Amino acid sequence: MSSVKLDRRQFLKMLGVGGAGTALAGCDLPTTITLEEGKEEVVSYLLPEEYVIPGVGVYFASTCTQCNAGCGIHGRVREGRVLKIEGNPDSPVNTGKTCMMGQAGVQTHFNPDRITAPMMRKSGRLQTVTWDEATAELNKHVGAQSNLNGGRFAWVTGSVSGHQSVLINELMAQLGSTNHYAHEVVNASVWSAVCQDMLGDAMPRLRIDKAGTILSLGADFLGTWISPVHFAREYAKFRSPAKRGVLVQVETKMTLTGGNADLWVPARAGTEGILALGIANFMVDRGWNKVEIPAAVRAELAEYKIEKVAELTGVAGSKIQRIASLLSERAPGLVLAGAPVESSEQGYASVSAAMLLNIIIGAVGTTIEPATRFSEKALQAKAGDTKSLLAFAKGLQEKRFDVVFISGANPVYTAPDALKLVDGFESVPFKVVFSQFPDETTQKADLVLPMYSAMEDWATHVPAYQTDGAVLSVQQPLMEPLYKDTKGFGDVVIALLKQRSKNYEQFPDYYAYLQTAMMNLPEAVTGPKPVKKEFWNGLLQKGLMVTKGDRATLSAKLSVPVFAHAAHHEGGHDDFMLVPSARMGMFDGRHANVPWIQEAPDQITKVVWDSWAELHPEAAAKLGVANGDLIRIASEHGSIETQVFIHKGIRPDVIGVPLGQGHEEYGRYAKGRGANPLKILNPVLEQKTGELAMYATKVKVSKTRKTVKLVKMGGSDTQAGRQFVLTVSADKLRRTEGEG
Amino acid sequence: MTPPIQDKMIDENLKWSRINEDVLRSMENPRRAYWITFAVCLAMFAVAIAAEIYQYRTGMGVAGLSNPHMWDMYIATFVFWIGMSHAGTLLSAILHIIHAQWRKPIYRFAEAMTTFSLMTAGFFPMIHLGRVWNFYWVLPYVSDRGIWPNFRSPLVWDAFAISTYLSASALFLFIGLIPDMAIARDHTRGWKRKLYGVLSLGWRGDDRQWRNFRKTYMIMACFLIPLAISVHSIVSSDFAMSLMPGWHVTTFPPYFVAGALYSGCAAIMTLFIALRYFFRFEEYMTLNIMEKTCKLTFAIAMVWSYLNLIEFAATWYGHNPYDKELLIDKATGPYAGLFWLMIFCGVIAPFGLCFEKLRRNMPAMLVMSVVLQLGMYVERWMIVAPTLSMAHNPHQWQTLWGPIVEWSIVFGSFGWFGLLFLVFVKLFPSVSMYEVKELTFHLKHEIEEEAHAAKHAQGEAHGHHGTQGGGGVPVMAPAAPRSGKEGS
Amino acid sequence: MSFKNVLENFSNFRKDAEHGGHHTYEHRWGMAVDLNLCIGCNACSTACYAENNLPVVGKERFAKNQAIHWMRIERYWDPKDEMYPEQGASFLPMMCQQCGAATCEPVCPVAATYHTPDGLNAQVYNRCIGSRYCNNNCPFRVRYFNFYSYYESAWPEPLQMQLNPDLSVRDKGVMEKCTFCVQRIRAGKDKAKMEDRKVLDGDVQTACQQVCPTGAIVFGDTLLPDSKVSQLWKAHQVKRGPFTQKTPKDDADIRGYRIFDELNVDPSVMYLERVRETEV
């Protein structure tokens, strides 16, 4: 109807300029005077979409990228601004719910510290340049004409999936490079490794909702482990009067999940596996095993007598028996193993022990179900780990890279100093960082490409942990880009690919590519497809596609892990085991630049806006420190300083420092706040998988003279006799309900 | 036989002209001490203004308030000043009605104090508002929006009570001043003469005027007393009407009134001594009067202490867990120091007033009066703060100490009060001349009557004091016949 | 309230105060929070920040207890914990309880906080003069005061674009508190009105309820007999109105209670006891 070329996202244009004003400015005037006319501006749409009505919120479906669980979300858009994130009820991952990180997505998007234009290192300093310059520079090094030897090209990403993964692999292939490092600090790689080896499936489905008893060895499944929101949904069923399951949490420092446990068991760091074997042995003795146990296995298990285990783990024998009996009485049981266990020195062994217990109590098949994988292999998730970081660091030290791409990762922040990653990284001739924020890695780059935020860009995500059916979740723009000089990740990669391969010339941008790619998905994958256009629109409306996928099969391999040495740690008066725990909110530190997250208190300690070192009252007494005293925590590879927080939810022989703070860059909210425990980690490796054993660093703690005010929410830590949170004994209820 | 001079309120042989001279002198050529005090007060006030401007621009946060501590020193100080304001009424109205003669030389400045401390107190509820510029929304005025204040709120009652009390006591002060204004008029020149001329409302001191004057004065007095009581009861209901432990106390109204009179008397003692020293008022503000004041103060102190204990007892036997918890925390928790300071200053210290030696030792009394006032201030703060620090929800427990902004405004209020008072003493007679004259006259009259009774000789007395009237002072014709009744 | 009303209804005011607000409610919004499901993950409080334009006050002011979080998760330890808190922590989502006989209402000098026909404690921001009496008289201490003006400091460009236009940004000197997401209630009611129908259960969701991963928060109209929330109140034998001593609930899964019920403030939020395996 017109000669005007319309931007495809025209309807996402912002209308009102002011947004919500300071409402109270107006009302101080006497009531006879009203607002002056002609102050605010109002703009109409050029061409209205009939469903976009000024003053009425419209919901667009998309996908949350705050962590890798891949929850579906709805963004509330009004006058072209995305205002709020809600969960997408259609997504089987989060069924209409989100976590606090998901909620904070809008502040990640509207963050005042976004990079708004490309930057290039000129005469040692990063300077703002135009995209033409940036692209020219990029092509000079990685373009078709460049004399780049693919083998000397490396790409560090976070967990990737969907079509980004496809494009990355494609470009790597075109360049002839195999150095793709997917790096995540918070991961479950050892868990998957064990699952792969013992069950034949890397990411089996865990039916928390079906379980009667959950024995969680440090798995913070309500906070940070694999797919927290989904697990929380199932946890609700697990707690429902119908089930009334029991949660036993074994860990050295209380996590959010530990805070919700019926029984919180602080076993010695690194001995959780032994505990599992102890329980297994006890159950087998009593004949509580649900599967047939070969004599050999029995024999091996027999070593783990209650007394010995109790002695090693520091958990009372009676307690071990109780847990065992719970697992059999309140079947079906489920045993999980999370970060503290996975990334300890003998993580693999410990997790295998847990898995063995799973098999013995017959969890496999009941509470552990075969996963549903997304049928299109290329789109499946490539989960990040720490092994890759080690490999990358090694490569850097051996000077194996001329060009390095970094996207969706911040290795300069996450890499322990011991890896010497920073120096190596600086010595790389050409470093390109795709980033939204001026983080540590960005500051070291030669070329910084400012990316769209997750709410401006297109993408597809395939969760690593699939639930009911295999999900492919679409991430679509919720509003037009805030800054004209930012670009989509896909767009840039496509541009690079075009130079090397004809196939991509048809695509003006990533959107076009994505649309075509999705429409060309075989019906085998998507199920019966309607007319293409409608398929696409339907997909965008729903925000995701739930396919039946292909079902894995579970095998159960009984084998008792061998513990090289009973790795446990005797706390001296000033040396501790460092627990660098991740938490819902800060996560691995990627959300430290979000004001809401900074102001949201830590779930257990309620400390805000800073790091802290958790100490047990005993330990604190030994050190002679009180809340707010600054202490120095030193490992062989450096030291950090932070304030003491004393509470009982931690073993006296460990010291807990949360991840997330201690950024040297990363914007006004994160910069120079708190300490980063990752920096001082010893380069201890998990023996089997070669992952970085994050929970195996011994540190010396010393007082400093300084004291600060510990800023936390809440006055009294007890209810002081108020009837606030009442607890009723499950037994009592069960008795009264006559459930036996 | 004539009683020994030191037992008398005042020397009855004081020439009336002398009285005029002395008092009027106090209103002239300020000395250095005066200017220094003036400068100090001005400085304090200036600081407060600065602080208030800063607070106005930045927000109440700078006053160190927090979620549990929505109120703090501002309210405490408010209550304190309201308390001060009760002394004047006590002296001038209550004692007037019960014919306590000794009040006459000292009630004037006490009344001034009443008015000025009210003028000071009035500021605090405003200062502590988050949006000062809308303070008038508390008053019921006809607005185009057709909305009214919430008549259930004690704060609204406050607004009414205070404004009424302020206007009433100011009026009372003025009425009491009229005859003296006339004297001043007759003894001054220039602009002052004009001023006093206006203020004396053409007082000629004739019979009719005196009659009306006394009626009015008496009526005002009667009107003022219930008002004074109600004002502080209402102030107390700011707390008593709430649900909070330590506030929701039935004995608060009398408790507050007692406290008010208490601090008021202490304040009178301070000013008494100051004026006596600066203005050489030894003959007027005699030790005997001081004695009486001290005794009165002691009596009130005991009443207050009693009510205080009553409150504790009520809490204890009432067995409301929150109240009990709070009481114990007051005595042992972070505020324990202040609590015991309050108990010492308010309950123990006044026993010093039992010793005549002390009562007649001005420096000692000065210290004493300050101590008592300190005690009363702390008491007010101990009512406001601890309750907020430690109310029902333990999650919101927090102790708080006011920051510099708050302090400076509180100090500034003393500066402001000082200014008003200093201006007053130089513009108006701080001792009521005509009543002192009455006093001396009656005193003399009694003594003579006793003498004559001895001699059975009549009629001299009249002739005698007929010649007394000097310096254009009206003879108090109607006073004489009633003198027999009036004798204290 | 016009002066006429005051004169006419003064007795009503007093009755209201005793019997808990209006006697003719259009709706009576209520909530049920199952502490057995609450995991204390902070999702609700963050959602509240997002929905209700809550300012981020920063570390220094947080240290002074000047933070504003309408929905806060209180965390308590059991004083009986010896070496370790073996029963875990206790989490309590605490927001304005929208009391039926709210203590904050009668003390506000300008009637900026009052009881709506929906059974909510309204807080009219631009009427508030900041006497802060209401919070002093609130046993739950769930009212928050704007000690500073946050518009510039809390929402630097372009963060202010996220602000929800459906409710105002409060300026300094104003009291604020949880409103049960009144803007959502308003939207829901308008929608129903435009469609000439009654407001149904589920039409209105509060932000915290919508986000809660475990579905611990249930919100609705307690006057609708079939609404989820009134079902829960019924099932757990919690009634509106003045405090009545409960018979020890020994006979079934009845876990309902209202915090500070004994103060007779008639809260609109019912909590459900958390169930733990205390024998282990």
Place this chain on the structure above:
Amino acid sequence: MRFKIGCMNISSARNQSTQRAGSGLAFWRGWVALMAFAAFVTVSFSARAELPVPAHIKPPVGTHQGEKVPQPIEFPHNIHVKINKINCMYCHTYARRSNVAGIPPTSKCYGCHKVIATDKPRIVKLMEYWEKGESPRWKKVHDVPDFVHFSHQKHIKRFVFDADFPVEDVQQVCGLCHGELREMTVAEKKKPLNMGFCQRCHKANGGPGDCWKCHK
């Protein structure tokens, strides 16, 4: 297109009407073209008749003299409303389905004016905007403070649709708060639109008296 909508029912409920309005364009065009000339002649000395007040409404009391606000294009309401008798809600179509009445999308202006009065300077200006693919940045004239929640759709429903008031006379209802726009070129504020004004009307017509109905 791609949406998953809270406000579906509103839009869908009202869609048909918009469609009709759209397809009615042809008719409007001819009609408007016919009237255009007469318009320019008569508008200057057209007698000023008071806008009648609908019987079922007790009008709000209060007057206000707002200044003339300079707009990017001096839009002549008088021509559109008085001469061409275009219904308010033809352009301000959101009024009946949203809180805000909304400024008509530029495409709507274009719809008529690509054939009508294309030579007039204002229209030329408009076309420039259209070609640039952007909308004029109008200045708000009738604005309520940010802390006030005002819903056009509810008022229209109450006073027009529910009252079976003839929609073609809707300007009489709009006029109660917006003044006689048929007499103005660009809109001027003729009513105070303050709390007293609203509140008096609410009293008179039995609108809600609850603070939270309007204050947010």
